[in-house]
Structure formats: C-alpha cells, structure tokens
Amino acid sequence: MKVGVAGLGVMGRAMARNLSADGLLAGVWNRTRATADALGNELDVPVAEDATALADACDVVITCVRADADVLEVVAALAAGVSPGDVVIDTSTIGVDAAGEAAAMLEAKGATFLDAPVTGGPEGAEAGTLQIMVGGDPAVLERVRPALQAIGSDATHFGPVGSGQRAKAVNQVMVAGIVQAISESLSFAEASGLDTERLLPVLTGGAAGSRLLERRGSRILAGDFEPGFRVSLHHKDLNLCRDLLQKLDVNLPLVEMTIKHYERLLDQGYGDEDTSALFRLKRELFESGNRKSL
Structure with a gap:
C-alpha cells in the first residue's frame, strides 16, 4: 500500500x-x-x-x-x-x-x-x-x-458517505459543552478565591474530569491559549452542526450560545487561539460592574 x-x-x-x-x-x-x-x-x-x-x-x-x-x-x-x-x-x-x-x-x-x-x-x-x-x-x-x-x-x-461527518458533528457539540463548562467553572473558582492549583487535581480526578481539563486546565488559568483547536475552526464546525440540526427542525441552545460566544472572540481578534479562550469571556462575568450574562 x-x-x-x-x-x-x-x-x-x-x-x-x-x-x-x-x-x-x-x-x-x-x-x-x-x-x-x-x-x-x-x-x-x-x-x-x-x-x-x-x-x-x-x-x-x-x-x-x-x-x-x-x-x-x-x-x-x-x-x-x-x-x-x-x-x-x-x-x-x-x-x-x-x-x-x-x-x-x-x-x-x-x-x-x-x-x-x-x-x-x-x-x-x-x-x-x-x-x-x-x-x-x-x-x-x-x-x-x-x-x-x-x-x-x-x-x-x-x-x-456522510455518516462520518454526522458522527463528528455530535462530537463537536459535546466538545462545545465541555469547553463552556470548564470555562465557566474555572472562572467561578478563580473569583471565589480558591487555590486553583490544589483544586485542579481534585476536579480532574473526580466526576468532572475530562481530557480537556487535564490537558488545558492549568494553561487556561495562566491565560495561555496557544492552540490546540482554534476558535475559528470550532466556530466553522458548529455552523456545520447547525446546518444538520436545521434539517431536523431543531435548534440546540448549546450550539447557538457557543457560536455567539465564538463570534465575540473572533471580533476581538482571538480566532487563532485555542477554544479554551472562551475563558476570557467567562472571566468578564465576575469582574466588578460587569455581572451580566453573556
């Protein structure tokens, strides 16, 4: 071969x-x-x-x-x-x-x-x-x-042919949920004054553990968003997921929300950063005078 x-x-x-x-x-x-x-x-x-x-x-x-x-x-x-x-x-x-x-x-x-x-x-x-x-x-x-x-x-x-892409679409929706959850949770932990270096091993070793958290958790908290999987690419993939969902006459809130958040990051020039750059937006929620939903 x-x-x-x-x-x-x-x-x-x-x-x-x-x-x-x-x-x-x-x-x-x-x-x-x-x-x-x-x-x-x-x-x-x-x-x-x-x-x-x-x-x-x-x-x-x-x-x-x-x-x-x-x-x-x-x-x-x-x-x-x-x-x-x-x-x-x-x-x-x-x-x-x-x-x-x-x-x-x-x-x-x-x-x-x-x-x-x-x-x-x-x-x-x-x-x-x-x-x-x-x-x-x-x-x-x-x-x-x-x-x-x-x-x-x-x-x-x-x-x-096409079934592989349908399976990948399911994967990308799940990835969106994981990125959203990790970004929000670590922002919450940081704003709560917790020792995140001590917290990360607990999270990765428990029910909330994931490969993304294990590989990216400490880098997220350090503001290191070197890709990885770029925001621009996941944004593109989620729009493909949206197309498939529309054929089923369904809108998934997770997909719509993540596309919206990625568009904000793209507008701010962060499209070539890792998807974990979503932490930038979540951290803003905890800043004084900016406590509103995204």
Whole structure:
C-alpha cells in the first residue's frame, strides 16, 4: 500500500510522520510548497508537484484541509490523477453535502471516497491515537485499515458517505459543552478565591474530569491559549452542526450560545487561539460592574 498525504498542517504533518514510521508513506503534497519540502526532507519521501501527481503516485491518499471548498478543490485535483480502485480518505471536518460531492467526483473515475473526520487533537495526531469516524464502503475501509491504524487507535464505520461527518458533528457539540463548562467553572473558582492549583487535581480526578481539563486546565488559568483547536475552526464546525440540526427542525441552545460566544472572540481578534479562550469571556462575568450574562 502506497499512501500519500495532502494537506500538511499540524494534523497532516503528524499523520504523515506516523505513516512514515509504519513504512506506508509514499509521498506528500501541500499548497505551500515550502511546508511540503521541509517534511519531505525530514522523512526522506517524495514531494509531489501537485495533488494530481500525488494521486498518480499513490493508491491511497489521505487529505487533511480546512473546509468544504478546500476539500472539493483538492479532490478535484486528485480525481485527475487517480486510477480505478484508488481510495481517497478525507480526515477534514466538512459538510455532509460536500462529502457527497467529493465521493461523486471520485466515483466517476472508478476511485472511492471515505469521509473520515478525526478527534483527539494535535496530541492524538502526534501519538497516533486519533479516533476516526468513517462513512463509506465498509469493504474499502477494511482494505485501507492499515493506513488508518498508523494514524489512529480506532476507525469506526457509521454508514454511507456522510455518516462520518454526522458522527463528528455530535462530537463537536459535546466538545462545545465541555469547553463552556470548564470555562465557566474555572472562572467561578478563580473569583471565589480558591487555590486553583490544589483544586485542579481534585476536579480532574473526580466526576468532572475530562481530557480537556487535564490537558488545558492549568494553561487556561495562566491565560495561555496557544492552540490546540482554534476558535475559528470550532466556530466553522458548529455552523456545520447547525446546518444538520436545521434539517431536523431543531435548534440546540448549546450550539447557538457557543457560536455567539465564538463570534465575540473572533471580533476581538482571538480566532487563532485555542477554544479554551472562551475563558476570557467567562472571566468578564465576575469582574466588578460587569455581572451580566453573556
């Protein structure tokens, strides 16, 4: 199996390194050539001139880019280079309709598309422990499972193309709730004058414990919002969740509230900070003269 990676941001680079460690990586490509060249030199793998050339050199391509338009642009280029039987695995978080469009482009060339968004963040990508939510042909999933095992601890099939994105939407709603709860609770603790260094281990070890609290709690209290998972990306994802919810004729208050709060952070120039920057807004609630709901 010859695997290529298209899209070498924080997540894509980590995936490529893990594929290389398993002897599966056959090439990389990125729209910013310097990024691809640096990783190609590090891993001693070929750097494709474009996405079409990457598809021509590999039988499996993993894509990891930002949004619907990016995925469709990359898949269109890959479609020009795929051969019948090739597989494109998209790990981006995009809309269900965009996943369907990507699948149709590749099916016209005899190739297969799996929508396979991931959760676990940069730490999980680096450790190769991502959880992967897959939509598409289950037989194809089994055929490419060795590539997914290199980047994640598990790849779970949820149904036809688009099902992976639906599962990721559920994940992103839950993440919103966790970020909201941690931001409000730590603001409350700080304003109450508690020794937060003593409190954090108690919280992480009890019923309120979570991976986000364990990894980010002390950094939040220190005002360190280095991403992580950027506000702008979770804002984009929650708008995708809103689209799916509207098709069910439902509005979830948690989704609407978090989108609103993220828009405030975006307006204040904090879109590239970690989602835990929501603490900035929650802390304001406890400041003298500003005790009102967000």
